Amino acid sequence: MNAIQTALETRSSSLLDVENIRADFPILGITVNDKPLVYLDNAASSQMPRQVIDRLVHYQTKQHANIHRGVHYLSEVATSEFEVARRKLQHFINAREEREVIFTSGTTEAINLVMHGYGRKYICAGDEIILTTLEHHANIVPWQMLAEEKGARIRVVPVNDAGELLVDEYEKLFNERTKFVGVTHVSNALGSINPVKEMIAFAHARGVPVLVDGAQAAPHTAVDVQDLDCDFYAFSGHKLCGPTGIGILYGRASILEDMQPFKGGGDMILSVTFEKTTYNTIPHKFEAGTPPIAAAIGLGAAVDYLSGIGMDAIAAHEHALLKYATDQVQSMPGVRIIGTAGQKAAVLSFAVNGVHPHDIGTLLNQEGIAVRTGHHCAQPVMQRFKVPATSRASFAFYNTLDEVDALVAGIRNVQKIFT
Amino acid sequence: MADYKSLYQEVILDHNKKPRNYGTIECPSHHAVGHNPLCGDHITVDVVVDEGRISNIAFQGESCAICKASASMMTTSVKGKTREEAETLIQEFLAMTTGRVPHEACPHIGRLAVFSGVKDLPTRVKCAILPWHTLNGAFNAVGTTSTEADADPMQTPIGDA
Known part of the structure; x- marks a missing residue:
């Protein structure tokens, strides 16, 4: 199944009205480096809705x-x-x-x-x-x-x-x-x-x-x-x-x-x-x-x-985002997903051949994309997988498939710069 | 707004891909290990100072492109210079990358000005200056004793949260 079909299926099966949900989060409307913010660092800290x-x-x-x-x-x-x-x-x-x-x-x-x-x-x-x-x-x-x-x-x-x-x-x-x-x-x-x-x-x-x-x-x-x-x-x-x-x-x-x-x-x-x-x-x-x-x-x-919103609906939407992102990223040459457990929450840790995670983080930030790079306060995990650090995209219920696409395009751009 | 693109310029990408003076020196007169706890990066710097002049220098380690290019360009910049000239350059590089002095006001900085963009990226300043801290540590260590960056008086703490 190609990415577009997956996306269409995911879009139609999503239980959430993400557009309306995003309107609750003022910060999601800002721009970073003249690009719309793509906030994929939710495992570090999530954003706050107007209601809170x-x-x-x-x-x-x-x-x-x-x-x-x-x-x-x-x-x-x-x-x-x-x-x-x-x-x-x-x-x-x-x-x-x-x-x-x-x-x-x-x-x-x-x-x-x-x-x-x-x-x-x-x-x-x-x-x-x-x-x-x-x-x-x-x-x-x-x-x-x-x-x-x-x-x-x-x-x-x-x-x-x-x-x-x-x-x-x-x-x-x-x-x-x-x-x-x-x-x-x-x-x-x-x-x-x-x-x-x-x-x-x-x-x-x-x-x-x-x-x-x-x-x-x-x-x-x-x-x-x-x-x-x-x-x-x-x-x-x-x-x-x-x-x-x-x-x-x-x-x-x-x-x-x-x-x-x-x-x-x-x-x-x-x-x-x-x-x-x-x-x-x-x-x-x-x-x-x-x-x-x-x-x-x-x-x-x-x-x-x-x-x-409902925690079950949140989990289902995040799972759809993770699946869509995983399908795309694992098919990219030179990119390795770290952490492929059968049961996963919406966290995608990855390494790009020949590119240090900090360079990935800075170059993605240039595109307005926020990911976490480093050891994630989990150095024993890094030691187990023999990497000094990873780049980590983590999704929340307010993220969209378009934002996953932006991440994938961002990673491609990083690879292009470093070849 | 920072011109981020200027940071990943050809010259930096080139030095990252083909680092100059990469490796170790068997009997250095000065040696230090630099460590960036933010990302786990570490580099070693070996120096041979001969009659007050840097006759040889090498670095080695795992690091991001900014750090590796900075180290590579540092070695080519200080090789053949006196220790005093190198120390002046360290101070200028630190002043420029931490934003205290514009690169135009650093008389010896030359092509190292490509790193001036990091002053707008607080989380990446450490990457650029780690080699220079380490060289400074090597100069100020007793004999050839290794000095960890943590013990380096120029080092400021970095959290790992």
């Missing part, structure tokens, strides 16, 4: 005060809106209870919270933590810090040449010293969707809790933490059309209650004397200090927006 921008403006102009404190009007409004946002996030991931939803500054802080609150309390010398080759540095470095502090050991699940986790090898890593598993739901560098539900079931059968890094999964697929049965699920707001500086840690209530606080300060206490401090209940025990209130409320508006 307006919600932030409304909050700052009509509703702002500090939360959980004042008895005055604005404080009550801000507190109420902040907690409404928590409930929106609860429903977005289908958590049992809203107190299982902790606001953090992002995925990185969420993972660090688990490392400090759970890891430092329960993981001891000689214990083992299982991670995977596909982890982002944010789900590696905190556990290395813990392992160093405690004398624990990190075990790593390998991947095959397609970028798929070797589940048999994962299962073989378990022994009586295994105390924790950290696994990414979707690889940020390759797009591989990992079989986390099966991995969680295997770990739970051995009494081992599991943290899922959902930073790349939450924007692209419906997340159901009860169905996954994970103990922790971490993700970021700014990859979900929300603001930066806000993220979510979902934790199973029974585990959160037994955990140590992460940060000490206001709001996370019930009473303080110099002799003794009594910690607040969850989730507040983990939310010391004034949180990013506006960002949390903005994230609530963002998940409303995404739910309004």
Whole structure:
């Protein structure tokens, strides 16, 4: 089937009214180097629709005060809106209870919270933590810090040449010293969707809790933490059309209650004397200090927006974009796709023979096309595939087939310049 | 607005394709390794300074076209010059590529002016100046000790987020 036929089929089967959706995103209308912006760096950060921008403006102009404190009007409004946002996030991931939803500054802080609150309390010398080759540095470095502090050991699940986790090898890593598993739901560098539900079931059968890094999964697929049965699920707001500086840690209530606080300060206490401090209940025990209130409320508006479109429709459109892009790019001589897992989110990492990714990035930028180049904070993945860096196009529901065509033309132009 | 096209000019593409003085020198009087953590690029620079004059210089490494062409043109520019002349050129190159001084005001820059375009590409400035940092590191190392770019006082931190 040629590209035009694929495109026609994809266009007619798309469930989304992309033209109308794009009209919600003011930034998609800008030009870069006198070319229309083609934004394909969504795995790094997504763009924000007018609905979220307006919600932030409304909050700052009509509703702002500090939360959980004042008895005055604005404080009550801000507190109420902040907690409404928590409930929106609860429903977005289908958590049992809203107190299982902790606001953090992002995925990185969420993972660090688990490392400090759970890891430092329960993981001891000689214990083992299982991670995977596909982890982002944010789900590696905190556990290395813990392992160093405690004398624990990190075990790593390998991947095959397609970028798929070797589940048999994962299962073989378990022994009586295994105390924790950290696994990414979707690889940020390759797009591989990992079989986390099966991995969680295997770990739970051995009494081992599991943290899922959902930073790349939450924007692209419906997340159901009860169905996954994970103990922790971490993700970021700014990859979900929300603001930066806000993220979510979902934790199973029974585990959160037994955990140590992460940060000490206001709001996370019930009473303080110099002799003794009594910690607040969850989730507040983990939310010391004034949180990013506006960002949390903005994230609530963002998940409303995404739910309004429908996560299944979003996933279907992104899958169509990925398939169209993959078909075109893999037929280009001298271009290699890195990460060819059977199950993939809308991430296309590639290498062009004889051209460094940074040169690709600069030359694509000249055409108004934004891709990410580098190691994507996943150096073990780069080492596994023996590349110093890749170029990565990552698609969102507001991207179009025309933009994929622009990317392909851009890559051809790069090849032309370097021949 | 930057004229990006001017960055990937023939001369730069040519030096990328056919780098001059590429390789290593067996017994260099000065040697350093430069590393760009942003992209994982690294290059080595070997120099032989003989009676105050650079009699031989070579570089080697994995890098983007901008970095490789910059290194290649650096070696051809400083070969045969005195160490002081090379150090002056390092300062002019850094001043030009970081946008502090226009290339017209750099008396020794010559054809290295093709790199002046990187001043408008903040993420690519590091690529162009890595070889020059590394040469500076080589000059200032004790004997032939390697110096990592991180220890180079001219190096500014680069995030990897």
